[in-house]
Amino acid sequence: MAPPIYVKGGQWTNVEDQILRAAVSKYGLTQWARVASLLPKKTAKQAKARWNEYLNPSIKKDDWSPEEDEKLLGLVKLLPNQWRSISPIMGRTPTQCVDRYQQLLDRAIGNKDEDEELDDLKLSGHGIETLPALGNAFESLPSRPDLEDMDEDELEMLSEAKARLANTVGKKAKRKERERMLQENRRITLLEKRRDLKASGVRMSLELRNKKKRNDFDYNADIPHEHAPPPGLYDTTGEDAVNDRERLSFQERVKFKGVDAPEEKVKKPKSDGGDERAKKRQRQELSDAAKLFSDAADQDLKRRKLVLPAPGTTQRTEERVKEAALEASLGSLRSKEDLGSKKRLSEPMQKSSMKRLREFIKSMFSKIPPPKNNIEPKLPQIDKTIEAFAAGLDNDEDLEDLDLKPEQFRSLASIRGLTVPNPHLLKEIDPNLSEAEKAIAADFQALIKADYKQSVDTTYDAASITPLKPADQKNVLSLIDIELKNSKQEKLPPSDFSLPKTKEAKAKVLQAINDLHEASDNLDAHIDRRSAEYNGLAREKYDAIVNLAEQLVDENQNVAILQKVLDLEEISLEERSAQLHDLVESVDLARSEVEL
Known part of the structure; x- marks a missing residue:
């Protein structure tokens, strides 16, 4: 095993990490020598490596996903042992990539006691990456926690870093502030001298040496060309005390830290050639106006075909x-885009x-174009049969002139506006009737079907009725009149109508009753379901209203409590304010006595 390598500073501590973060926020990511000057035990390279390997907020420190593992293995095959090139592609540090690759190798090998010749996935080459890790990469390891009793060198390092990092003002800013304070002190001293001289009866200026200017305004004591405002409609005596307090507070603030430096006015450069741009813009506008009027004149000369638009103005x-x-x-x-020209x-x-x-x-x-008032009245179309029957069918010549087609013929009942019965509800002709009654019933049904097709449903399959000639119709009406006159029966026969009592009629009645019962049950179920829904919604609304009412009561109580607290605070505030006013007046009185 190789001997351990000595690294300056050793493991990073928590204090060093915090100092490094603060130094980077102040000096940036380029002045590593200045950053390292705050860390006696670390070099500039170590500080940069610590930031790039561990402290950078953009470093991903979460677990590796299978997709990232697959991508890492592919990059290792393409770029073997080039971890500095692989790390930016993966979005992680080189140390993280190496450790993860080693974990994948250990997981793939499984048993460490196997023959090393069978291990073709291990790190190969003669670089330092192929050697086993010695644990000396302190820049990528977590920081060591602080001790309860820190060493003197660490305390000294921390105090020096605090002092240097807290100094955010440069030498020039300090000098400007010092000059401003000196000028303010000089002005206050001159004012005090002038006040003392004025109190002793000597009225003279400390700065004006010219006799001609001695009668000018004293801008330090008086207000030049002062015009007292006239008394208004409202009483402003209550504002005098407020103004006095603000003036005293301003004087105290000026005596304590001076007046703020005035902001430098940035003079805007005058735009050159403004008149030329204005003239050019005016010429352009005149040319546009001339073009507009020339287009209107061209439209007048063309005299195209008149196309009237829709009434009203177009977009x-x-x-x-x-x-x-x-x-x-x-x-x-x-x-606004013009260069400051506001002419x-x-x-x-x-x-x-x-x-x-x-x-x-x-x-x-x-x-x-002028409006056109060409009004052509259009009369409604009136049925010829209605006109004929409205005339009473008295003129034979008019009836002969009527050329009615079978499709245009309408019965007298239809003309009178009576309801046409449904042909499907007509009963079959009774075979026990006489031939004349059967013929009358057949004609009656045919007439109903024709009227139904003509007035109600044009798709109904029914034959059209051939209209009678006027002479035949007149003969029929005359025969009816003769028959009515010769009839001996003055009154209609009594009606012998009775309800049918057959099984079919009973079955139809029962079926209708059952249908009505089912419909009634369905309606009851629907009503019950909807009523249950409405009851649920009403209950929810009621609960919501109750909750809101409770919240309203609570809020009213809170408002009352806070109002009471506010009243008490205002009373105490007035008392404290009065005490402070008395204290300030006593201080001013004592100060005036001391000055005198």
Whole structure:
């Protein structure tokens, strides 16, 4: 076994890691010599290696996945013993890659006592990577915890690092701060001398030597050209005490640490050639306006075929009007991208642009064609049979003029608007009837089917009724009138209608009752289900309302408690403020007595 190698500093401690992190945050990742100057036991290379191998937050320290193991084995075959090249590809440190590869080798070999000649996966070569690990790579190992009683050298290292890292101000900033404080002290000293001289009756200036300027304003004591504001509608006497307290606090703060340094005003360079850019922009706008008017004139000269648009303004027209209005109103206003030029158009230029805009809008409106009021009344189509029956069927010549097709014929019942019965519900013709009654029943059913096809369902299969000629229809009506007049029976015969009592009728009634019962059960079940859902929702809403009410009560109690605490705090605050005011007044009084 090779002898151990001495490494400067040995294992890293927790204090050294914390100092290294703070130094990197201040000096960066390039000044490793300055970082190492805070660590007496470590070199710059060791500090850099410690950061790159262990302390860098971007290092992955989680477990290896099978995909990463497979990728590592593939890279080892392509780049044997080149761990510095493999580590950035894997996103891990070289030490992690070597340790993981060794673990994979041990897992693949299984038994360490086997013959080494059978082990073809071991690290090969004459480099240092092939040698067994000696445990000297302290940069990749966890830090050693601190001892309860730290050594004197560690305490000294820690105190020096705190002092150096806490110093965030450079020499120039310190010098500027010192000069500012000296200037402020000099100003305060001059003010005190002037106040003492003024109290003793000597009124003179300590800085102004010229007799002509002695009657000028004293900017340190007075306010030049002061105009006292007139009394307003509201009482401001309560603000005087606040102003006095703020003034005293400001004076105390100035005496303690001085006035803050004024911020340096950054002078913006003046833009060269601003007038030339403005003139160029104005010429460009004038050329655009001329192009717009020339396009409008070309449209007038072309005189194309008139195509009337839909009533109302289109989106394109609105956009053009908006653009013209924007160009006319803004004119040559400068945008934010212009180099600080804020010149606006003069008043005559704006008036001329508005005049051109009005002329442009008038020309656009003049192109709108005049409206056309061509109204053609359209009369509704009236059925010829309705007209004939409305006339009473008295004029034979008019009836002969009616040329009705079988598809256009409608019965008198349909014309009167009576409901057409369903042909499927018609009963079969009773065979016991006479031939005349059978013929009447057949014609009656045929008439119902024809009316049903014509008025209700056009897809129903039924034959059309051939209309009677006017002469035949007149003869039929006259025969009906004669028969009614010759009839001796003045009243209708009594009705002998009775409900059927057959088994089929009973079965139909029972089936209808069963259907109604099933429908009723289904409706009851549906109503029960929906009522259960509604009851559940109502219960949830009720519980939510109860919870919210309880929360509201709790919040009201909390608000009342906090309001009470606030009132007590305000009372105590006023008392403490009064005590502090008394204390400040006593201090000022004592200070004035001492100065006098």
